Amino acid sequence: MISKKLIVPLLLLLFTVSNAQDLFLSGYARTYLGALTTGESEYSIIQNTFDLNLEHSRGDVYFKVNPFLYHYSDKDLELGFRQAYMDLYFDSFDLRIGKQQIVWGKADGVFITDIVSPKDMREFLLPEFSEIRVGVTSLKFNYYLGSSAFELVWIPVFTPTQMPDQNSIWGVKPDYPLPYSFNYANTDVKDKLSNSEVFAKYSLLSSAIDFELMAAYSWDDDPAFHSEKILNAASGIVDSIIIKPEHHRLTTLGGSFSTTIGPAVLRGEGAFNNGKHFQSTNPLSAGGTEEKNYFHYLLGVDYNIGDLRLSSQFIQQAIMDYDDFLINDEFENTMTFLASMDFLRETLNVELFTYIGLNDGDALIRPKVTYDFIDGFEIMFGANLFVGDEGQFGRFDKNDMVYTKIKYSF
Amino acid sequence: MKLTKIIMTLLVFAIGITIHAQENLTGQKIIENVYYRETGEDATSELTMTLINSRGDERVREIKQYSKDFGKEEKSIMFFQAPADVRNTSFMNWSYDEEGKDDDQWIYLPALKKVKRISSDSKSDYFMGSDFTYDDLGDRHPSEDTHKLLREEKLNGEDCYVVESIPKEENYMYSKTVVWVSKDKWIGLKKEFYDEDGDHLKNLTVEKYDKIDGFWTILHSVMHNIQKDHRTIMNLKDVKLNTGIDDNMFTERMMKRGI
Structure with missing residues (x-):
């Protein structure tokens, strides 16, 4: 995030740059207004967005900068770069250097092998997918051989999931039986x-068939x-908990495919996470957690x-060597369902997308x-309706909302 | 936006070579001559489609397209340039000579940043909200209809065969079509479409064509939906044939990279 003092010089810089020869400008301006349908119909979001793409190419070299600006009625102005990278094209390989969003896999709206770019979860899964994925500063190398491609990504600095503020309606409060506090001493992964x-x-x-095979050594x-129980010196019993968020190394092997069967497209994606x-x-568990391996897979049509x-997808997360002390279910099953139709010469689109948590009925x-x-x-009207009392969707049952977005693309 | 057919279809529709007129041709042979005419090894063009509704409001779609004949398969790729909200979207189609083998199609949506396989659209679907279906764009095989030579007459000074085609498939979206085929160019210069009830639905008229790199090429045509009073104007420009397009143009790499 960049302070307000930098906005004017940055905009001037953009203006100057935009006058550069052969620079291609595109982007959008958008107003987004959402209101909760529960309680006193408070606004859940009032956001104005300006998203700009500046592109330039010279022979086999290309660069793109994608600054964005979010203006809120009740929060600080947010300005940043979604992406800012350079491409170098060669006969059989490409290099991309800089901040970039990288997307893998065949799943829609589900992240299984799509783990290169972290997610911005400050508004749960509601933003557009181009806004959920956080750009990461990285070096990406692609080598091509016919219809095959090999991709190698090196990310020198770890970027975690962006979590909502504790006061946000999307914040999830830890469920502990005792008073707790946080200790973030071990949270940051050192650069x-x-x-x-x-x-x-x-x-x-x-x-x-199209398929991908992937491997990752990541965080x-x-x-x-992790949690630490604090003994009351006087009473000798545990009377509070210190929660210590910490990132751990994760090794992932996975793949995905899609193929056509008659009039349908069958998709699959799976990953083993260690x-x-x-x-x-x-x-008896040290620090309130246990290290387990798990499978995460999806089948869709x-x-x-x-x-x-x-379109429909079935997703399962299966924890191996499961024990009953784990908070998570051994098998967590989710489905998605999409129905979409165009009218008026494809100028009017009606869509319904649903996540269904099968374990909790949410x-x-x-x-x-x-x-x-x-x-x-374009003008959009929509609703986000959370059903259930618990589970990853049901816990936001009070966050049902209706919204409108008006977007001008150029 | 629904995306369907590909370049090759558009260019097959648009490009023809001169074949000398033959005497005593049947309706079947005339339509086969149109369908099987040579179109070159590869093609590049810029397509502008202007969609006009009954109130005269216009929407413009701009596409850069490439296609190449690989022998037993044809590959084509489209890069959408306008409107702004679909810019950098690309669409790739591989079609096959093998009978019964469906096309393979992929779409790249820049917002999703991934290439997604999609099933071949119904040939009765309209292309990008226009008044053209895929079949209208030239991909309908002659064996799917029964063709009858109605008469020979001049159209805008051109000697033409007038051929009526009735689909063999029941419940097809058209009950019949009537096409005016230029005798010396083997391109359709006008076509009438009749709906399932036999009512006149659409008219396709070719308003400009030229010989480019030795191939007759339709540069400007209009499809008019009479019943809804829609029009779609299709303009091709910068048409280049047999330029030796690299095989690697028709890959996931280029879909993502764009032009």
């Missing part, structure tokens, strides 16, 4: 070469919540019925209607 992250992927795009973007620390209630586009239902008033100018 040094040995703390780098490395990701590798092989991909093939062919008539019969878990989400911290493990080294995840799960929260445990086992009194996309198909059309006339002009109606449908859901996030997201209907929306988008109308392209004129080319590049």
Whole structure:
């Protein structure tokens, strides 16, 4: 985030740069207003966004800078770079250097092998996916051989998931039976070469099937919540807890595929993760967590019925060597469902996207209607409806909202 | 936005070579001559589609397109330039000579930053909200209809065969089409479309064509939906044929990288 004092010089710089020869400018301005449907219908968000892409190429060299600005009615102005990188193109390989969003896998709205760019979860899963993924400063090398590609990513500095503030309606309060406090002494991963992250992927795009194989030696973007019980010296019993968030190394092996079967597209994605620390209630577990391996996989199908586009996915997270002290379920099952249809020569789109938590019977239902008033100018009305009392969606049951977005693209 | 067919389809529709007119041709042979005419090894062009509704409001779609014949398969790739909210979207299609083998299609959406395989759209779907279906764009095989030569007449000074085509498939979106085929160019210069009830639905008229790199090329055509009073104007410019497009143009790498 950049202070307000820097805004004017930055805008002047952008103006100057935008006058540079052959520089291509594109982007959008957007107003986003959301109101809760519960309580006193408070506004959940009032946000104005300006997102700019500046691009320039010279022969086999290309650069792109994507600054963004979020203006809120009740928060500080937020200004940053979603991406800022250079590309160097060679006959059979490319290099991309700088801050970049990297997306892997075949899943929609689910992150299984798509773990290179961390997520901005400050508004849960509600922002556009281009805004959920946080750009990371990295070096990306791609080597191409026909329809095959090998990709290697080196991220020298770890970036964790951006979590909501404790006061945010998206904040999740820890569930401990005793008073607790946080100690962040071990939370930051020190910036040094040995703390780098490395990701590798092989991909093939062919008539019969597209697939990716990936491996990663990274940090878990989400911290493990280690806990320390504090004994009351006088009474000799535990009377409070200190929570110590800490990131751990994670090793991941995975892959994904998509293929066409008749009129449908079948997709799959899976990953084996080694080294995840799960929260445990086992009194013997050190620090309130246990290290377990887990599988995370998905099967999905996309198909059309006339002009109606449908898509469904089943996702399972399965913890290996499970014990009953873990807070997480051994198997956590989720489904997604998408229905989308265009009208009025594809200027009006009606869409329903739903996450369904099968373990807790909770859901996030997201209907929306988008109308392209004129080319590049759209107005959207939608709702985010949380169903259930617990689970990853049900816990936000009080956050049901309706919203509108007006977006001008140029 | 729904994205469907590909360049090759558009160019197959648009490009023809001169074949000398033959006597005593049947309707079937005339349509085959149009369908099987040579189109060159590869093609590049810029397509502008202007969609006009009954109130005269216009929406413009701009596409840069490349296609190449690889022998038993044809590959094509489209890069969307406008409107602004779809810029840098790309779409790739591989189609096959093998009978019964469906096209393979992928789309790259810059907001999602990944290439996604999609199923081949119905040939009755409209292309990008225009008045053209994929079949209208030229991908309908002659064997799918019964063709009958109705008459020979001049159209705008051109000698033409007038051929009626009735689909063999029941419940097809058109009950029949009637096309005016230039006798010496083997391109359709006008086409009438009739809906399932037999009512006149659309008219396609070719308003400008030229010989480019030895191939007759339609540069300006209009599809008019009479019933809804929609129009789609299709303009091709910077058409280049047989330039030796690199095989690597039709890859995931180029879909993401763009042009």
